[in-house]
Amino acid sequence: MERLPLFNVRVIDLSKVWAGPYATRLLGDMGAEVIKIEAPGSWDLTRSLSLLPADTERAYNKAGYFMEYNRNKLGCVLDLAQPKGRELALRLIAMSDVVIENYRADVMEGLGLTYDALRSVKPDVILVSMPSHGLWGPDAGRIGYGTHMEQLSGLVSLSGYADDVPRKSGISYGDPVAGMTAAAATIGALLHRRWTGHGQHVEVAQVEAILPFLGEIFVEYSMTGCAPPRRGNRHRSMAPHGVYRCAGDTFDKLSASDSWVAIAIENDAQFAALCAAIGRPELARDERYADVVSRYRNQDDLDPIVSEWTKGRSHHEAAAQLQAAGVPAEPVLTIPELVVDPHLRERGFWEEVTNRESGTWTMDAPAWRFSRTPAHVRLPAPVFGEHNDYVFRELLGLSEEEIAALEREGVTSREPVAGQDT
């Protein structure tokens, strides 16, 4: 097998929850050896979001959220707040390339793990810090989650139905945005180190990372003095442009289905194709819909006509028929639909992964698809402390007695301290 892109790169992952772990998941997918550090009394809190029955044993090793975003990593338990833990962490960092953390801005300093401290044991180390508000500035002491990043960025104020309140997206969007940004930043720093021999301290302030995802809106605002209004699914010029209710597989025929097809008409040819496909070819010759501008003005009249057609078929049928006619259309796919989606299935996007304590289930494969070095889920997410022996014995060369002493002193453990995140 060819070597994966980040072959021979070792990452010490101090990050928790989603943004940081998603960054290190991407690095692990690309072949880096990622060692995730948790402390006996301070696990990754996604271990507590298992949504499993209350009497589930060792639920922290079975939480789907944790396992989804910590695959392709090793797990080691080490309390950095204890002098012995810090010393071992520094020894580990001395034989690593990258350290990633998403603590509050002052935590690494409190642990005595500043960039300078890391550099003293590993001169070309790359430290990637991704605190929610960055390492400095008036808000550096704040904490925040991915939901807050989209609220603070302006995205929420711009999003939602036209006649209604600002809307959150469906996920903690700031987290994957910061995570993919931090992964790219890390690889950029690794390249820079290859070219110059220098390591560096990279700062990913999550409140900043999301802002370029709205970049054109800030340019627009400075150009016109206005930000765009909330438009729902409507577009600034295209019409029809929206999602239309389709027939679904509801058990009772009375309740409306929750299946939708997204349709976006970019030009006259697509509009003519839409009209023909829905059996209303005469509309393409109607002067009320003759061009982009008139369709935009009269879209309130067009939308019910499109809905009238879509409600008679499933969203898959509607999209397939429209695509065949030359119209951009796609079902609004739900999560259960994605998992059985023929396109993703044929592309091998879903892999079966056997987790240590939670059985075999389906997981998305690495989305970065390399021709010579295809990546896969090589490792399930670690159960708590799973790779303690690898780290302490093989990497750090500790003896059985020394490891036993660490366990007695609570510097490491094989089970988490009870009562976390309840």
Place this chain on the structure above:
Amino acid sequence: MPEGLLSEVTVLDLTEGAAGPFGTKLFADYGARVIKVERPGTGDPARRVGPFPEGCDGDAGALFLFLNTGKESITLDIATATGRLMLLELVEHVDVVIEGFAPGLLDGIGLGYDALLQRNPRLLITSATPYGRSGPYAGHLATELTSYAAGGQMSLCGDADREPFMPAGHQASYQLGMHAFGATLAALYSVGILEAGQSVELAAMECMAATLELYLPDHTYVGREILTKRRGNIISSTLGIFPCADGYVGVHIMARNFASFARIMGTEWMLEDERFSSERNRLRQHDQILAQVYSWAAERTRAEIYQRSADERCTLAPVLTIPEVLKQPHLLERGFFRQLDDPRAGPLTYTGPPFRPGEGEWELRPAPRLGEHNTDVYGELLDISSRDLVLLRQAGAI
């Protein structure tokens, strides 16, 4: 010019629209040389997406100005015989080609990946498209809306009794663009290990389907469909967006944040009460907590709430408008937003670096006019004289 983080890299950018250009903008702003190949005459369609600066001839809309900072623009019709040969020659001078064409298009004009790699065996080719280069949907027509619909994130946006919606901007494209940037960097790193080039393929649909938070694994693992339904602004009693005295406030309270939240709401008694003593118990008191959060928020301003959140180290944030974001003291002190004097539009406000390197600069330079760098690029890399450029232009190749 200062040395950029990625100054060693030269990218030949065949993309247009939003997704690919966002990825290559990241390269350019971090110092890579990005040569943007545009169709002669019309150029990147994003040029004609408004609003436009006053007095501009309609080829420098805000979207284009944002997405193409720091790039060099050349015109080239790669579908012509001459254009094809010039592209193959250019490929010898670059590290990366990024493209977002429909699958099969490059093969059809004799510029398939094999042909490119033959000209430059260490070349990296990145494909960034809505659905990827293979599979039943590979040939689908796509727009921002339809691409976002296919990735699963849209099904989670909106109220249960209304239609799903797409958040503002180009979120499907920019997620794809950022992944294309990261994956291309990984590919560049691999060249030093494999001593050979390769291609990397990204599909927006897959990038988005990989980031469905706990909603995807809860379904794939436990088989439930409860969390796969959209739930609007209120996800739970302590996770959502609530109306407050002067707007909206975001509340996201995990177990470890509950005590500080109770103090902020003035309901410290909850911390002594067994019924509120764990996440599971609090779930049973959902309605009471929800009513408490609504009534607490309704009487307070965003500024008040955000200040209390800082004091108590809690996890609350205001919903800010665009002008408010621009005035945030934190971002002002950090100098995040940058003014750039665009030669066509005058001073405009741009977002700063998505990450701040400790060494290797990030720098903003204006987006190019169509074909602005024809003389420089073709002269320097292909040794074509100005006189020959005129002939090539007349022949429609550039």
